Amino acid sequence: MAATIKDVARACGVHVSTVSRTFSAPHLVNPATRSRVLAAADDLGYRPNRAARALTTGRTFNMGLIVADIANPFFPPIIKAAQAQARGRDYHVFVADTDEDPRVEEELIRTLTKQVDGVLLCSPRLSSKMIERLAEDVPFVLINRRIKGMPAVLMNVAQGARLALEHLAGLGHRRIALVSGPLGSWTSNEMQGVAAETPGLDLVFFGPNQPTEAGGLAVAADVAACGASAVLAYNDLVALGLIEGLAAMDIGVPDQISVIGFDDILPGRLNRPKLTTVAMPAVAAGRMAVDLLLQSGGEGATVTLDTALIVRESTGRAQR
Amino acid sequence: MAATIKDVARACGVHVSTVSRTFSAPHLVNPATRSRVLAAADDLGYRPNRAARALTTGRTFNMGLIVADIANPFFPPIIKAAQAQARGRDYHVFVADTDEDPRVEEELIRTLTKQVDGVLLCSPRLSSKMIERLAEDVPFVLINRRIKGMPAVLMNVAQGARLALEHLAGLGHRRIALVSGPLGSWTSNEMQGVAAETPGLDLVFFGPNQPTEAGGLAVAADVAACGASAVLAYNDLVALGLIEGLAAMDIGVPDQISVIGFDDILPGRLNRPKLTTVAMPAVAAGRMAVDLLLQSGGEGATVTLDTALIVRESTGRAQR
DNA sequence: CGCCCGATGGCAACCGGTTGCAGGAACCTT
DNA sequence: AAGGTTCCTGCAACCGGTTGCCATCGGGCG
Numbered sequence: 001m002a003a004t005i006k007d008v009a010r011a012c013g014v015h016v017s018t019v020s021r022t023f024s025a026p027h028l029v030n031p032a033t034r035s036r037v038l039a040a041a042d043d044l045g046y047r048p049n050r051a052a053r054a055l056t057t058g059r060t061f062n063m064g065l066i067v068a069d070i071a072n073p074f075f076p077p078i079i080k081a082a083q084a085q086a087r088g089r090d091y092h093v094f095v096a097d098t099d100e101d102p103r104v105e106e107e108l109i110r111t112l113t114k115q116v117d118g119v120l121l122c123s124p125r126l127s128s129k130m131i132e133r134l135a136e137d138v139p140f141v142l143i144n145r146r147i148k149g150m151p152a153v154l155m156n157v158a159q160g161a162r163l164a165l166e167h168l169a170g171l172g173h174r175r176i177a178l179v180s181g182p183l184g185s186w187t188s189n190e191m192q193g194v195a196a197e198t199p200g201l202d203l204v205f206f207g208p209n210q211p212t213e214a215g216g217l218a219v220a221a222d223v224a225a226c227g228a229s230a231v232l233a234y235n236d237l238v239a240l241g242l243i244e245g246l247a248a249m250d251i252g253v254p255d256q257i258s259v260i261g262f263d264d265i266l267p268g269r270l271n272r273p274k275l276t277t278v279a280m281p282a283v284a285a286g287r288m289a290v291d292l293l294l295q296s297g298g299e300g301a302t303v304t305l306d307t308a309l310i311v312r313e314s315t316g317r318a319q320r
Numbered sequence: 321m322a323a324t325i326k327d328v329a330r331a332c333g334v335h336v337s338t339v340s341r342t343f344s345a346p347h348l349v350n351p352a353t354r355s356r357v358l359a360a361a362d363d364l365g366y367r368p369n370r371a372a373r374a375l376t377t378g379r380t381f382n383m384g385l386i387v388a389d390i391a392n393p394f395f396p397p398i399i400k401a402a403q404a405q406a407r408g409r410d411y412h413v414f415v416a417d418t419d420e421d422p423r424v425e426e427e428l429i430r431t432l433t434k435q436v437d438g439v440l441l442c443s444p445r446l447s448s449k450m451i452e453r454l455a456e457d458v459p460f461v462l463i464n465r466r467i468k469g470m471p472a473v474l475m476n477v478a479q480g481a482r483l484a485l486e487h488l489a490g491l492g493h494r495r496i497a498l499v500s501g502p503l504g505s506w507t508s509n510e511m512q513g514v515a516a517e518t519p520g521l522d523l524v525f526f527g528p529n530q531p532t533e534a535g536g537l538a539v540a541a542d543v544a545a546c547g548a549s550a551v552l553a554y555n556d557l558v559a560l561g562l563i564e565g566l567a568a569m570d571i572g573v574p575d576q577i578s579v580i581g582f583d584d585i586l587p588g589r590l591n592r593p594k595l596t597t598v599a600m601p602a603v604a605a606g607r608m609a610v611d612l613l614l615q616s617g618g619e620g621a622t623v624t625l626d627t628a629l630i631v632r633e634s635t636g637r638a639q640r
Numbered sequence: 641c642g643c644c645c646g647a648t649g650g651c652a653a654c655c656g657g658t659t660g661c662a663g664g665a666a667c668c669t670t
Numbered sequence: 671a672a673g674g675t676t677c678c679t680g681c682a683a684c685c686g687g688t689t690g691c692c693a694t695c696g697g698g699c700g
Binding site: 002047049050051052054055060062069070071073075076077079080083084087092093094095096097099108110111112113114115137213240244247266267270271272 | 322367369370371372374375380382389390391393395396397399400403404407412413414415416417419428430431432433434435457533560564567586587590591592
């Protein structure tokens with residue numbers, strides 16, 4: 001049995017309210033009394049029960065973090081950063097994986113609602129309408145999704161796409177394949193938007209595709225056949241699948257085709273050729289989302305974080 | 321303001337205790353009353369407050385999961401599986417990352433203690449003594465660590481190492497390098513134990529090493545110089561680093577040296593050559609750990625899960 | 641020397657549920 | 671018809687803290 005506030009009160013002959021105040025409003029208790037209480041508490045190994053406290057204060061010091069797929073290497077850095085930042089603010093984090101299923105996502109949010117001060121929604125699959133409805137019960141911060149009036153942390157995909165296209169253009173590529181992700185993905189739309197408005201390029205679109213290596217593998221043949229000398233892929237996983245598919249057809253990267261991914265996940269860094277990619281600020285996003293949630297005074301604040309092009313080995317000069 | 325039990329009680333003219341029983345002991349309430357209560361609850365969007373419930377019942381329906389490094393690709397599958405299994409049991413999971421720091425780990429456990437029904441410790445860095453002491457306050461299940469009397473989920477590294485060595489021997493390799501991990505790592509010890517007792521092999525040990533690509537990269541030259549035709553690496557990350565280092569010296573894998581890793585993480589599957597590795601049953605371990613925790617009747621039960629050799633492309637016949 | 645005030649700490653209600661106990665009603669038994 | 675069950679529901683205490691209110695006490699001030 002862990003020590004409760006009563007045990008401490010009894011141990012040093014004061015009322016429980018005094019013990020309570022020693023922890024939550026120290027300035028209201030006499031220094032002498034305070035140190036007696038602290039000594040007794042330390043002696044008994046007392047720690048305030050956060051859940052009980054939450055009952056009256058309304059603050060749980062917990063938050064939820066909901067992601068589509070923990071095993072997708074894009075998410076762990078975000079989770080790690082958010083969790084670390086939260087710990088620094090004395091918060092604990094419930095992490096839940098929806099398996100890409102909106103219904104699971106909704107149910108998860110509902111059961112979490114009472115138990116947290118807010119929820120970080122990372123690339124949510126729910127409809128905007130549903131998110132807005134759920135937001136009436138618990139504060140949200142969105143990551144990688146924009147809904148008007150809701151605080152969000154966005155990654156500047158458009159800027160990254162622009163950098164990537166400039167890089168390819170600079171290497172002499174003209175005909176470029178755009179391998180997009182799932183239908184209606186925000187990232188895909190951003191990429192296509194930028195590409196469409198970039199002059200002097202001859203673009204070929206492929207999509208929708210699964211956002212995985214399998215997706216990349218599946219379109220490799222089409223990409224090879226379309227005559228493009230470079231590819232901008234939806235994410236690193238797709239890019240890696242693509243490279244593998246091209247290799248199977250004996251098409252060398254970057255010698256014959258250049259490939260750029262998005263995200264900068266670990267497997268891309270380890271791949272050979274090392275993947276040129278647009279790095280998403282995952283760590284900063286996780287941190288920022290936590291801050292946004294906790295200072296929620298800034299209702300609806302939207303932060304956009306810059307991306308960066310990381311040139312490695314999967315891009316090279318266009319062959320003439 | 322979310323609806324409370326009182327709102328529901330008022331709405332359908334019964335006492336709160338009746339509402340409470342409708343949810344936690346339905347057989348004690350008249351079917352007619354029950355359906356009225358349920359209707360009212362549904363109408364108001366009422367959901368019991370789990371934290372408040374925990375206060376009296378002592379069960380929080382939360383558990384903690386503590387890992388050394390979320391961003392290490394070995395852990396996400398475990399986290400994902402544990403979390404999914406927990407959700408199936410109506411549990412929520414706090415996930416925390418210790419950054420490999422035992423003090424953070426201890427503090428985390430302490431603050432989590434009151435808020436969970438148990439904690440899953442995944443590859444903990446704390447001393448056994450400390451873990452035993454903390455176990456007095458909250459039930460643990462260990463993953464990848466054995467402490468007498470404590471429930472644990474282990475992965476059969478020895479068996480995997482045996483399979484790997486047999487595979488290499490079968491390919492004609494005799495002189496084999498063993499690239500271990502950090503000092504005192506349980507996995508390293510198991511591997512070395514098996515290797516030492518395998519007859520007919522000429523073993524060269526390298527260690528301790530960082531359990532990362534950097535670690536593999538760093539020993540690549542030594543490994544190449546020692547004349548071994550095959551390497552058993554501490555984990556996939558080390559193996560990948562090793563392959564990269566060998567490639568830099570123009571030593572081909574598997575043509576000149578065969579490499580086997582441990583874990584079966586995603587980057588290994590995507591690498592070229594695709595990594596031959598001993599797959600750790602991460603998903604099963606995550607699930608099993610949750611089950612062990614919840615049925616904790618089986619005090620101290622230890623489950624050992626089998627590993628499997630996955631032969632891909634990084635191993636081949638020894639060259640003569 | 642009396643008054644006012646700030647500092648201190650006890651009291652008790654409350655947060656949202658749970659549960660042992662008791663009482664009333666309906667239903668059986670004999 | 672009396673007494674005993676069983677079923678259902680209300681009452682109230684309790685889980686571990688928090689907090690508004692009030693009483694007490696000592697001291698400073700006029």
